[in-house]
Amino acid sequence: MTAVLIAEQVLNGLQYGVMLFLMAAGLTLVFGVMGLINLAHGSLYMVGAFACAAVAGWSGSFVLGLMAALAAAAAAGALVEVVVIRRLYARDHLDQVLATFALILIFSEGTRWVFGSFPLFLSVPPALSGAVMLPGGIEYPLYRLVIIGIGLGIAGGLFWLIGRTRLGMRIRAGEADREMIAALGVNIDRLYTVVFALGAALAGLAGALVGTIQSVQVGMGEPVLILAFVVIVIGGIGSIKGALVGALLVGMTDTLGKFLLPAGFGVFMEPAQASAVGSALASMLIYVLMAAVLVLRPRGLFGDA
């Protein structure tokens, strides 16, 4: 096991964490501002990936595909918010879980209806394919580096948006006191739709970017959705900073765990058994991490109170 190999795994973990952040940011915003648990967030991720694959396949341009992913996911998010989600804000979490679970069924089966059961393939654009040499002799795929860059850029943009702009001010005010900002003349319904569409667009972007690494298929959003929930629970629900820290923590833990645990058990076990035990434990590792965080801090790392 060399330092280069470990460095590569760290970069993989970073890339994974950044993707999780794009998902978790929308979830945590929607929960923080509207108090809504949205299980259908994974479906918006899927919508983004399918839109990107369809448009990129038709036009041959990955950039057009990405724009389509953003637009389709934001539009789907806004539509769902206006038609369904809006009726759920005042309900308890049980109704929200159930209604958004119903939305997943509709989105997943609807997508299967339109695109069929076979996965679509989305290839890395030629300009971004291939590997680059990083200092220290690390050879790393350019595309994954670009993903890390996009993700960190969006994280920065989001912090700026929430912390420095008028919209961000309204979002934070909506989190703190809904009635008060409505009384001050902010159209709260429109604000909620915008926040929801923003979260949806981020999820769609994540779906499109990951779609080139994995295959684009129905149900691809659900594992990511659950990881995104783990992320926001670890970070503290409603906190963007928590989502970023949680996402990087989960991405690193998962990637390094899958890499180091089998190797670690290999020190005192036979290889076949070590890889079985190691990978079984590694797949549980992030949930163990989450349980540990919650036992120590029941409201997450950056949750209030």
Next chain:
Amino acid sequence: MREGWINAVILALLAAVPLAAWALDEPFVITLATKVAIFALAGVGLNFVLGFGGLVSFGHAAFFGLGGYAAGILASHAANYEPLMSWPFVLEGSQQMLVIWPVAIGVSALAALVIGALSLRTRGVYFIMVTLAFAQMLYYFAISWPSYGGEDGLSFYVRNGFLGVNTFDPLSFFTICCGLLLMALGLTDVLRRSRFGLALEAARQNPQRLLSVGIRPYGVQLVAFVISGALTGLAGALYADLNRFVSPNMLSWHTSGEIMIFVILGGVARLWGPVAGAGLYILLEHQLGGISDYWQVYLGLLLLVVVIFARGGVIGVLARKQDHD
């Protein structure tokens, strides 16, 4: 209509449909009814914490799956004549339901004790997510642990035995499942009316007040969670026997969602709600599945309508203007 009458109608349907199917020689319908009874039992377990205790557990698939794996592992060891463990003492597998059930109940109760003890430290949305995460943890463990089939699941070829009854006969197996369901309904009804049930109800409505009369909500809720997990685990063992197959799917979050659907579709915190919900779900699955391969779209739409417009589920709508109970 009074809720009592509705319950009586549900019970009559549950008994009459398989008998009619038996008379008409339609074993498939009896199997469907068995599925209803088993799902209803899982729902009764969840309803105990979700309905009466107000604790939204999104991880009951963990107990359903553990019960199923308990049955599958015991049965497959017995079928291969391999002891489960040979050190420090020999532990044999078993194909007797009377052995399997206590093991399934014990394993899932133990898991519920651990999961509940940790999860109940959190509230509201955190509780939902933590229970979900624990179930996912077991799901991924089952997928990546190769000894018992891993991702492919574990099949066993003979349905486990129950005293001298021929359990392969659909009607006999239905009777066993239905009997257990009725016992579980009776148990939850007795518990609900007991001192313990009142404390659980109070812990949902006003934990501070419960604390001030000298009862810690945590303990009450933990015991309820264990009972709930045990009932759902028993349902899992029966489900494994129905299919003679267990797979990580039983542990997946879709299963948790489905068990929740049974409860909500029927009516939260209604004793017979899960039975009505499971019956309706299976009926829809069967009917809509005949109309379109994409029947889950319709199921999703229907579920949305129920959540948004028909609060209180089927029993709630039928028993309109009646209080719970």
